[in-house]
Amino acid sequence: MLTLKINTRRNWMLRDAKTDTFHPLKAYLNFADGQKQNRTLWWFVSLMVHGNLILALPAALIYYYNAPIYILPITILGFFANLVANMGGMSIRVTLTSFFTxxxxxxxxxxxxxx
Structure with a gap:
């Protein structure tokens, strides 16, 4: 059984230098995977943000800024898509993506x- 590598110096010298580049998608996926243990917290944050802030937005925009009525179904669709993703047991990537979208x-x- 050979436990010592005799030619380690030569292998070390032949390695290519890696260049680290920033990939926003990989960074986001790493963040989402790191939040796996906080699924319930993200579900509550999503529910509270949508229920208290986002769902009141169309009423204010339509009443004060004369926004068209089609912003209401867009907001409701986003809320229910997020609710189904969270309660349906989707992965944390889908949950966070639907919330942030x-x-x-x-x-x-x-x-x-x-x-």
């Missing part, structure tokens, strides 16, 4: 109609 879409609608 719904959040970004609703913030974009807010910026479009307020500015």
């Amino acid at each position: 719904s959040l970004v879409v609703n913030l974009a609608m807010l910026l479009i109609y307020v500015l």
Whole structure:
């Protein structure tokens, strides 16, 4: 049984230098995988943010800023898609992606109609 490698120095010298590049998708997936133990917390955060902030957004936009009525089904669709993803037992990647997508879409609608 050979436990010592005699030619380690030569193998070390032949290795290629790695260049680290930033990949936003890989960084997001690593973040999502790291949040696996916090699934319940993310479910509650998603439910509270959607229920208290996001679902009130169309009413304010329609009443104060004369936004069109089609923003209401977009918001409701995002809420229920997120609710089904969380309660349906989807992976944490799907849960976080649906939450952040719904959040970004609703913030974009807010910026479009307020500015």
